[in-house]
Amino acid sequence: MKLSKKAKVTLVGAGPGAKDLITLKGLKAMQSADVILYDALVSEELLSEIDDSTLKIYVGKRCGKHSFTQDEINTLIVEHAFQYGHVVRLKGGDPFVFGRANEEIDYVESFGVVVDVIPGVSSVIAVPGSQGIPMTQRGISSSFWVMTATKKDGSFSQDLKFASQSETTMVILMGIRKFKEIIQEVIKYRNPLTPFAIIQNGTMKSESFSVGCIGDISGAVNNIEDSSPGIIVIGDVVAEHPSFFEEEVQRVLYSSL
Ligand SMILES: C[S@@+](CC[C@H](N)C(=O)[O-])C[C@H]1O[C@@H](n2cnc3c(N)ncnc32)[C@H](O)[C@@H]1O
Structure with a gap:
């Protein structure tokens, strides 16, 4: 000592x-x-x-x-x-x-x-950033809003609604267990084709990642690991991620069959 x-x-x-x-x-x-x-x-x-x-x-x-x-x-x-x-x-x-x-x-x-x-490097920016997802992008999103979806009593914060009503990039912390309910709220205000990403254990070897559109979250829900920390990003900037692009291509291909 x-x-x-x-x-x-x-x-x-x-x-x-x-x-x-x-x-x-x-x-x-x-x-x-x-x-x-x-x-x-x-x-x-x-x-x-x-x-x-x-x-x-x-x-x-x-x-x-x-x-x-x-x-x-x-x-x-x-x-x-x-x-x-x-x-x-x-x-x-x-x-x-x-x-x-x-x-x-x-x-x-x-x-x-x-x-x-x-100070430290916050997961807010670093976790999406290490996956190539920007917070802002010229012509697409001019702000980002960092929030926790729920308040102390478990109810949704007004911020979730206000952010959903804007075009801001939404970065939601501590929301993994309420992912479905969060999306049900967001989709009241945003286009169902709005992309989202879930990144768990970001920047670590055990990192996992799911993307999709808020209109169809079934694939992502099955991949969620309840006990791992995760960030939800909602907004058009998520479409910058290559796997989102690949999923979109497949969706378009299958829907045209
Ligand atoms: C209590 S908050 C603390 C945030 C921390 N002070 C920061 O700046 O990153 C904990 C939440 O941050 C997010 N988080 C922190 N590290 C993470 C990581 N490596 N991957 C994904 N989410 C993470 C998760 O939403 C987690 O529930």
Whole structure:
């Protein structure tokens, strides 16, 4: 164990999954940490870059493993900072995108402990981007809207409706389990031929990918792996993906038989 007793916390974005999509600054912070408290979406491969003299502690919220409450996580960060010194709080993607980073910063700072933030590559852009799906495209989409489909109580947010009514590229996080219901809502406002993509475990070896049109989601539904993190992209930019193009060609060919 490295001996450094000055309590300090660095909030680091780990990137979307692949171990080399963390920033250089983030990796350096990990290498200088006494303790790393990491989330469910942080890859084992990235953690294995750091030698075992650094304490690495899982504090995630994924089903199947013990799920830590936000209060427990806040307490653990502060306790470890006072006990060991430099704590890296490692979060998937970028800490400020659905990461509850502010809650952790406020709590830690209330103990007089300094918090630094090192941004991360967010899955929002990187996961579709690594598949060749742009967020914006001249003449096709001039904006993108990042959202979670449902609110705390499980009901759909108004944003889903408003985004569906526009031409924006919709990027929906944490929506995999509600994919069917999301599409049922979106199709009230958008052309059934609007393309969508679902990317799960993006940028990792286990990545999976489905595309289609919102008017026919049957193929994609069968490919969904409920327990893997996934992003849903809806909008004409998805048609940039080569497999979408191939599926469209086949659809046209079969419909003309
Ligand atoms: C709590 S949010 C955190 C997002 C994170 N802060 C970021 O910037 O990427 C978790 C959601 O992000 C999405 N996500 C994160 N990493 C992903 C990946 N590698 N592939 C697909 N979706 C991912 C999924 O929708 C997942 O449910």
